[in-house]
Amino acid sequence: xxxxxxxxxxxxxxxxxxxxxxxxxxxxxxxxxxxxxxxxxxxxxxxxxxxxxxxxxxxxxxxxxxxxxxxxxxxxxxxxxxxxxxxxxxxxxxxxxxxxxxxxxxxxxxxxxxxxxxxxxxxxxxxxxxxxxxxxxxxxxxxxxxxxxxxxxxxxxxxxxxxxxxxxxxxxxxxxxxxxxxxxxxxxxxxxxxxxxxxxxxxxxxxxxxxxxxxxxxxxxxxxxxxxxxxxxxxxxxxxxxxxxxxxxxxxxxxxxxxxxxxxxxxxxxxxxxxxxxxxxxxxxxxxxxxxxxxxxxxxxxxxxxxxxxxxxxxxxxxxxxxxxxxxxxxxxxxxxxxxxxxxxxxxxxxxxxxxx
Amino acid sequence: xxxxxxxxxxxxxxxxxxxxxxxxxxxxxxxxxxxxxxxxxxxxxxxxxxxxxxxxxxxxxxxxxxxxxxxxxxxxxxxxxxxxxxxxxxxxxxxxxxxxxxxxxxxxxxxxxxxxxxxxxxxxxx
Numbered sequence: 199x200x201x202x203x204x205x206x207x208x209x210x211x212x213x214x215x216x217x218x219x220x221x222x223x224x225x226x227x228x229x230x231x232x233x234x235x236x237x238x239x240x241x242x243x244x245x246x247x248x249x250x251x252x253x254x255x256x257x258x259x260x261x262x263x264x265x266x267x268x269x270x271x272x273x274x275x276x277x278x279x280x281x282x283x284x285x286x287x288x289x290x291x292x293x294x295x296x297x298x299x300x301x302x303x304x305x306x307x308x309x310x311x312x313x314x315x316x317x318x319x320x321x322x323x324x325x326x327x328x329x330x331x332x333x334x335x336x337x338x339x340x341x342x343x344x345x346x347x348x349x350x351x352x353x354x355x356x357x358x359x360x361x362x363x364x365x366x367x368x369x370x371x372x373x374x375x376x377x378x379x380x381x382x383x384x385x386x387x388x389x390x391x392x393x394x395x396x397x398x399x400x401x402x403x404x405x406x407x408x409x410x411x412x413x414x415x416x417x418x419x420x421x422x423x424x425x426x427x428x429x430x431x432x433x434x435x436x437x438x439x440x441x442x443x444x445x446x447x448x449x450x451x452x453x454x455x456x457x458x459x460x461x462x463x464x465x466x467x468x469x470x471x472x473x474x475x476x477x478x479x480x481x482x483x484x485x486x487x488x489x490x491x492x493x494x495x496x497x498x499x500x501x502x503x504x505x506x507x508x509x510x511x512x513x514x515x516x517x518x519x520x521x522x523x524x525x526x527x528x529x530x531x532x533x534x535x536x537x538x539x540x541x542x543x544x545x546x547x548x549x550x551x552x553x554x555x
Numbered sequence: 556x557x558x559x560x561x562x563x564x565x566x567x568x569x570x571x572x573x574x575x576x577x578x579x580x581x582x583x584x585x586x587x588x589x590x591x592x593x594x595x596x597x598x599x600x601x602x603x604x605x606x607x608x609x610x611x612x613x614x615x616x617x618x619x620x621x622x623x624x625x626x627x628x629x630x631x632x633x634x635x636x637x638x639x640x641x642x643x644x645x646x647x648x649x650x651x652x653x654x655x656x657x658x659x660x661x662x663x664x665x666x667x668x669x670x671x672x673x674x675x676x677x678x679x680x681x
């Protein structure tokens with residue numbers, strides 16, 4: 199039985215097409231449709247219920263030490279109020295999950311996990327904790343709303359003075375009141391656009407949602423969330439990342455600090471050496487749409503597989519991400535993708551596809 | 556839900572307009588376009604291609620998925636609505652105006668419903 203987020207009634211009232219997703223009932227789209235929702239985020243502001251995401255708090259004198267031992271990024275000296283993207287690797291160097299770590303205090307961290315991985319992640323983390331540190335899964339006590347788009351700041355400053363908002367990308371502020379609700383607000387998102395993510399107690403989610411909706415933020419479903427993240431070439435666990443794929447091949451080396459003394463997966467990554475296949479971007483050069491799990495060819499040679507693909511509404515063309523053999527991965531390489539028995543011509547292009555000005 | 560009375564319907568949500576003794580236009584219903592969502596790509600057959608009852612003759616793609624379009628008739632493609640190749644959203648905006656193909660030399664019709672039966676069928680599906 200799927201769970202309802204605290205905003206379920208809003209989704210139904212707004213005509214959302216509600217489907218089961220990662221154990222929750224969430225809208226794929228509202229009446230506006232995926233394209234209009236996508237464009238609203240690029241040009242104005244969109245509102246997303248992302249309460250399905252998992253949240254956990256790691257606390258204790260050894261919390262930082264544990265993060266450094268379990269996760270790939272470096273958390274030493276991370277300032278309070280900072281957020282950091284990281285991978286959690288298995289011993290083979292594959293990805294258990296990708297997550298964001300927020301530092302709330304010297305000995306207190308807030309972790310945001312993929313919904314479908316939350317239980318696995320919590321077990322993995324608890325299984326590897328050493329010394330004085332405890333992990334609490336607070337997913338059921340945490341709602342999350344994302345406000346994304348160039349108008350996000352103008353909308354949120356109707357409720358919050360600008361100086362109380364997080365300024366830098368990947369920073370956050372706790373205990374900010376929005377429409378009377380105590381929120382944690384971060385300058386993060388999964389759209390490639392300027393925006394905020396707001397965390398609050400589920401009891402306050404509807405009030406925050408209603409306030410931002412009344413300011414004109416356009417409700418956006420899972421469909422637009424996926425096209426936006428793909429246009430921004432952000433990896434999605436289960437597509438670009440999984441238990442076997444290493445973060446170097448995925449192009450996420452910036453979040454892997456091999457100079458750290460040790461962390462789970464480090465020796466496997468070093469042993470793997472230079473990646474054989476790497477994550478690249480593909481653009482359809484003529485007509486057509488490439489989807490996930492399609493085979494990519496250079497001439498008659500199979501050179502890789504796609505991991506995600508769709509029509510990108512803002513850019514107005516078909517784009518995909520794929521893992522390709524290094525020899526075929528250079529920008530400008532012409533390839534073909536087999537889609538339902540047809541060959542679609544595509545070109546390797548730089549990532550991300552879309553970068554806000 | 557718009558279901559014109561002068562058309563016939565297939566249970567896979569294509570409409571047929573009989574335009575002559577052995578000719579017809581085929582398109583997607585309002586129900587179909589609403590279920591599919593914003594369409595961004597249409598792949599049509601070519602003039603002269605054969606179509607057959609129950610077989611896929613085209614596909615349409617939304618941002619989320621690709622869907623086959625099935626033929627309600629057996630015959631030969633006389634014309635395609637090439638405007639849709641550059642403007643597939645016309646199917647969302649005007650599903651009964653944005654026909655996909657015209658078929659000639661029709662030798663067989665599939666099991667078609669009239670508007671009343673199709674209306675009932677859609678309500679059942681909802």
